[in-house]
Amino acid sequence: MTRVAVIGLGNMGLPMAVNAVKAGHDVTGHDLAPAALEAASAAGVTVRASGPEAVRAAEMVITMLPAGRHVLEAYDELLPAAPAGTLFVDCSTIDVTAARAAHARAAGAGHRSVDAPVSGGVVGAEAATLTFMAGGEEAALTAAEPVLAALGKRTVRCGGPGAGQAAKICNNMILGVSMIAVSEAFVLGERLGLDHQALFDVASTASGQCWALTTNCPVPGPVPTSPANRDFQGGFAAQLMLKDLGLAMSAAYEHGVAAVLGQAAADRYARFVETDDRVRDFSAIIEDIRGATG
Numbered sequence: 353m354t355r356v357a358v359i360g361l362g363n364m365g366l367p368m369a370v371n372a373v374k375a376g377h378d379v380t381g382h383d384l385a386p387a388a389l390e391a392a393s394a395a396g397v398t399v400r401a402s403g404p405e406a407v408r409a410a411e412m413v414i415t416m417l418p419a420g421r422h423v424l425e426a427y428d429e430l431l432p433a434a435p436a437g438t439l440f441v442d443c444s445t446i447d448v449t450a451a452r453a454a455h456a457r458a459a460g461a462g463h464r465s466v467d468a469p470v471s472g473g474v475v476g477a478e479a480a481t482l483t484f485m486a487g488g489e490e491a492a493l494t495a496a497e498p499v500l501a502a503l504g505k506r507t508v509r510c511g512g513p514g515a516g517q518a519a520k521i522c523n524n525m526i527l528g529v530s531m532i533a534v535s536e537a538f539v540l541g542e543r544l545g546l547d548h549q550a551l552f553d554v555a556s557t558a559s560g561q562c563w564a565l566t567t568n569c570p571v572p573g574p575v576p577t578s579p580a581n582r583d584f585q586g587g588f589a590a591q592l593m594l595k596d597l598g599l600a601m602s603a604a605y606e607h608g609v610a611a612v613l614g615q616a617a618a619d620r621y622a623r624f625v626e627t628d629d630r631v632r633d634f635s636a637i638i639e640d641i642r643g644a645t646g
C-alpha cells in the first residue's frame with residue numbers, strides 16, 4: 353500500500369485515482385474544479401480542499417494536468433508541502449522543456465521525480481490499460497513502477513528526465529501524419545472507384561500497414577471498433593492531437609529539425625478544429641480531406 357496523492361481529477365486523473373483506490377492504495381486527491389472534487393468523492397477518492405493538503409502525507413504524487421504551466425505552478429505549491437523524498441510522477445502531456453524544469457524543481461526541493469505521459473486515452477485510464485512512457489533517474493523509475501502497474505498495462509523506460517515526454521510527442525507526430533496519409537489514400541481510392549474494404553485488405557497486409565489503418569481506420573466497416581463506425585465519437589479528440597502536434601513542432605523548431613510533414617499535419621488539424629466539433633476522434637480529419645479540392 354502506497355499513500356498516493358492525485359492532483360488533477362479530470363477525464364484522465366479521476367479514473368486513474370479510482371484504479372489506485374481499487375488496487376488498495378491510500379489515495380487522496382485535489383482538483384481546482386468543485387465538480388471534479390464531487391465526482392472524485394462519489395467515486396471513493398478522499399478529496400482535499402487544496403493541493404498542499406492532499407500531498408502532506410504522500411509517498412507518491414501523481415499530477416494529471418492540462419499543460420506545462422499548470423504542472424510548474426502546481427509543483428511550486430506542492431513541492432514544499434510534501435514530505436522529503438516524495439516521488440513526483442507527472443503523467444500530463446507537456447513540453448519537454450517544462451518537464452525538465454519540473455524535474456529540476458523537484459530535485460531542488462529534495463524529491464524524486466518521473467515524467468510519465470500516457471497513451472490509451474480515457475478508455476485506457478478507466479480500464480487500467482494505459483501505457484506509460486517514463487523518463488527519470490533509474491531509482492525513481494523503479495520506485496514508480498509498482499503503482500503505475502495498477503493504472504496501466506505497460507511502463508516503457510525511455511531514458512533520463514524528459515525522455516518520456518520526448519517519446520510521447522515523437523510517437524504522436526507519427527500518428528498525426530499517418531492518419532492524414534491513410535485518410536488521403538481512402539479519399540483517393542473513393543475517387544478511383546475503389547472499395548474501402550478492398551483497399552483495407554491490401555494495405556493492412558502490405559507496406560501501407562499502420563495503427564491509423566488497422567486499429568483506428570477512418571472509414572466505417574473494415575475495423576468495426578474504430579471511431580468512424582460511431583460518427584467519430586469517443587476516441588482521441590482532434591484537439592488533443594493538435595495539442596500534441598503543437599508540442600512536437602515547438603520541440604522541432606527549438607532543436608532545428610525540419611519536420612515538414614509534422615508541420616503540415618499540425619496546420620491541417622489547426623484548421624480542422626476551427627470548423628469541427630473539437631472532441632470528435634482525430635480520424636474525422638478524413639471528412640476535411642474529402643471536402644477539400646486538390
Ligand code: NAD
Pocket residue numbers: 359360361362363364365382383384385388403416417418419422425426443444445446470471472473474588589592595
Ligand atoms: P481535463 O481537462 O479533463 O483534466 C485536467 C484537470 O486538471 C481539470 O479537472 C482541472 O480543473 C485540473 N487542474 C488544472 N490545474 C490544476 C491545479 N493547479 N491543481 C489541481 N487541479 C488542476 O484533462 P484530461 O483529459 O484529464 O487530460 C489531462 C492530461 O492528460 C493532459 O495533459 C492531456 O494532454 C493528457 N492526455 C489526455 C488524454 C485524453 O484522452 N483525455 C490522453 C492522453 C493524454
